[in-house]
Amino acid sequence: GDSVTQMEGPVTLSEEAFLTINCTYTATGYPSLFWYVQYPGEGLQLLLKATKADDKGSNKGFEATYRKETTSFHLEKGSVQVSDSAVYFCALRRNTGNQFYFGTGTSLTVIP
């Protein structure tokens, strides 16, 4: 079945460090891919998305590229801030359905 695997956390970085959170997927066909972020005490919110191979999603300095050949959608940011501390979820949705499949989440803490 469809699934998403993302790197285990927690991740702790110093402010202005480079961030990579790995995400790979298994799916039938060509799914749409998403990164959601959850700040403490809140629900998830969409960070960025990509709907086809080689698309790059970007938002708030974060970006991820849909790589069909490696079935990956790694999240990157060049310089993290304390305010980026949150849990990040990779997710997919088949283009023939309405269900979303989430990874287990990666907790990021950025220290000053």
Add this chain to the structure above:
Amino acid sequence: DAGITQSPRHKVTETGTPVTLRCHQTENHRYMYWYRQDPGHGLRLIHYSYGVKDTDKGEVSDGYSVSRSKTEDFLLTLESATSSQTSVYFCAISERLAGGQNTGELFFGEGSRLTVL
């Protein structure tokens, strides 16, 4: 912010008692979802709805039922709560595109923390 309200936000109950969680939206979105969030498992889909009275099971539906009698309300019921259902429950909504599929963006409520003793 999307108008999604979950109630109650916190509940402590005992094993064997029935529990109903309510999700109310003011966005008139067609799709509504119930997820549970547990450490090490991320978010797992319990049930979802694609219209009034139209619902389907997700990957962890055992022990849960849902109802949607109005567009704006989606109820999740635990008929007889068990300790394994202690979790944080999130409702989410999504809009429908002209072709029938959702837009790909989920809007989440703030969550309902349920503890079953």
